[in-house]
Amino acid sequence: xxxxxxxxxxxxxxxxxxxxxxxxxxxxxxxxxxxxxxxxxxxxxxxxxxxxxxxxxxxxxxxxxxxxxxxxxxxxxxxxxxxxxxxxxxxxxxxxxxxxxxxxxxxxxxxxxxxxxxxxxxxxxxxxxxxxxxxxxxxxxxxxxxxxxxxxxxxxxxxxxxxxxxxxxxxxxxxxxxxxxxxxxxxxxxxxxxxxxxxxxxxxxxxxxxxxxxxxxxxxxxxxxxxxxxxxxxxxxxxxxxxxxxxxxxxxxxxxxxxxxxxxxxxxxxxxxxxxxxxxxxxxxxxxxxxxxxxxxxxxxxxxxxxxxxxxxxxxxxxxxxxxxxxxxxxxxxxxxxxxxxxxxxxxxxxxxxxxxxxxxxxxxxxxxxxxxxxxxxxxxxxxxxxxxxxxxxxxxxxxxxxxxxxxxxxxxxxxxxxxxxxxxxxxxxxxxxxxxxxxxxxxxxxxxxxxxxxxxxxxxxxxxxxxxx
Numbered sequence: 407x408x409x410x411x412x413x414x415x416x417x418x419x420x421x422x423x424x425x426x427x428x429x430x431x432x433x434x435x436x437x438x439x440x441x442x443x444x445x446x447x448x449x450x451x452x453x454x455x456x457x458x459x460x461x462x463x464x465x466x467x468x469x470x471x472x473x474x475x476x477x478x479x480x481x482x483x484x485x486x487x488x489x490x491x492x493x494x495x496x497x498x499x500x501x502x503x504x505x506x507x508x509x510x511x512x513x514x515x516x517x518x519x520x521x522x523x524x525x526x527x528x529x530x531x532x533x534x535x536x537x538x539x540x541x542x543x544x545x546x547x548x549x550x551x552x553x554x555x556x557x558x559x560x561x562x563x564x565x566x567x568x569x570x571x572x573x574x575x576x577x578x579x580x581x582x583x584x585x586x587x588x589x590x591x592x593x594x595x596x597x598x599x600x601x602x603x604x605x606x607x608x609x610x611x612x613x614x615x616x617x618x619x620x621x622x623x624x625x626x627x628x629x630x631x632x633x634x635x636x637x638x639x640x641x642x643x644x645x646x647x648x649x650x651x652x653x654x655x656x657x658x659x660x661x662x663x664x665x666x667x668x669x670x671x672x673x674x675x676x677x678x679x680x681x682x683x684x685x686x687x688x689x690x691x692x693x694x695x696x697x698x699x700x701x702x703x704x705x706x707x708x709x710x711x712x713x714x715x716x717x718x719x720x721x722x723x724x725x726x727x728x729x730x731x732x733x734x735x736x737x738x739x740x741x742x743x744x745x746x747x748x749x750x751x752x753x754x755x756x757x758x759x760x761x762x763x764x765x766x767x768x769x770x771x772x773x774x775x776x777x778x779x780x781x782x783x784x785x786x787x788x789x790x791x792x793x794x795x796x797x798x799x800x801x802x803x804x805x806x807x808x809x810x811x812x813x814x815x816x817x818x819x820x821x822x823x824x825x826x827x828x829x830x831x832x833x834x835x836x837x838x839x840x841x842x843x844x845x846x847x848x849x850x851x852x853x854x855x856x857x858x859x860x861x862x863x864x865x866x867x868x869x870x871x872x873x874x875x876x
Contacts, residue, residue: 409445413452462509463578466549468542473549477505477512478562479532481581485525501525502548504580505534506564511578511647513548514538520551533557547578573616575654580646582656586612586619587673588638589746589771591631610634610664611748611769612642613673618748620769621645622657623664630664636772641667651767675746675773681724683752685760691728692746692773693721699844701735702837716839719745719762727755728762730770737770746771756828756839825870826860829853838870845870 414427427448434447466473483502490498499521503514514536516524535557538549570584589611597605608631610621621642623631634640644662648655658664678689701715715735718727728747730737739745747762748769755761764770825845827838836847838859845861848871853859863872 410448413445413448416452463505463507463512464510466512466540466547468540468547470540472537472539472552474535474537475505475507475549476533476535476557476560476562477507478564479528479530479534480504480506480511480564481530482524482528485521501528503528505536506576506578507562508564510576511580513543513578513580514551515543515548516551516554520554533560533562535560571616572612572614572619575619575647575656577647577649577654580644582642582645582647584612584614584619584642584645584656585667585669585671586614586621586640586642587671588634588636588640589613589618589673589748590636590769591634594628594632608632610640611771612640613675614671615674617676618673620653620655621664622648622655624657624659626660627658627662627664634666639667639669639671641665641669677721677746679723680719680721680726683726683760683762685752685754687752688749689752689762690746690748691719691721691726691750691762693719693725693744695739695741695743695745696720696725697843698740699839716844718842719747726760726762728764730764732766734764734768734770739770739772744773746773821865822863823865823870824860824862825865826858829857829859844868847872847875851875 410428410431411424414424431444431447435444463475463477466475481504485499485501488498488500490496499518501516501521501524503516503524504511505514506512516528533556535555536549536551537553538551540547540549542548570579570582572584572586575582575584591611592609594606594608597607599605606625606628608623608628610623610631611618612621613619642656642658642662642664645656645658646662648657675690675692677692678687680691680693683689683691696718698718699716701713703711703713706712713732713735715730716727717730717739718725728750730739747764748771750762750764750768752760753763825838825840827840827845829836829838836851836853838845838847838861845865846869847861848869851859851861851872860876861870861872862874863870865871
């Protein structure tokens, strides 16, 4: 066996025949003008082929020089023509198609003569062997096709989807139509592009029976986010999937749209029980607000002012403090509200308890009809009624009507108490938290953030007038 055959056998590929490999080697020798013999040229060709080998569409990245993939055609776009920069050149043509395999989807583009052939010969359901050059396109990764041939004997198990549910979304999907219930919206933000123009972006969190997804609206579509109200149903048209921080997002640009619809869609939260959350997880939790502390401000290291507000949320398994940071602290939450916290980070809290942090990546959703699990059972089912008219919790206690939880064991306002808590605000005024409630000290106390203090004195309206501080 010659050197060329040996190198070819080491490739372990079925996509390039030995004859095609020989022809590529001869072309490479001629291209290099005698600077490489056949063995060297064969090794160079083998290296190029290995670089282009991927196990599936999900492995295709814009930085690759060339790839060879086998995929099923999902849909075929319309043939478009355009004028070239050189007026002496003929008019250009391009047609795009979405292809998929078991690992993902991406868009492929056919240009000029190949575009004309694709318009007449390409149709959904075909399986193709595609060689091309990946790049970062409008809808994610896009491959400019250099060579293509049918692969009728190859089976690829991909469902052709006309209307998606959240659970159907995969990286690389485009032309996505999805119905969803609006869970929350975010304000429009502006930014400067590299070319000096101003862009706009906003987000809408939508969900259906299978899950929820963040919809990112760009430029002309961005203003629509502020027009939607929670629990309205919308239809996303011609969206495309991108990945951010390990999560899929549905993006809508100039070619897409998001509109209200009369269709019926209900989101069913797939939440983590509070008793099951673990340190360093990012989870969705839902429950009833048991108590809500006042918002407080603080100075950051860079001199800017921040704000935070703590609420305690309870489901049928346990309760947890949720820290609402930045703009999240302005959300109108109070005892008795049924709420879903999306993408909250579980961190170490005061007194070695876990707490949930709702930061800029999180979303707060007020629920209309109670907190339901994926099997339809209410997680915070009322167990009775109190004099305040609010539903009682699963453990029989009632939501607090002020910023602290009231139980039979707690001291009433105006009584002498001993309170031990951690300093969560060190000045103007000093605020202590014992994991269940917060109290404000009426007089100035020399305290450090995070320090544990025991205070004795008279408690009235959530404010403690200290007689002694230890």
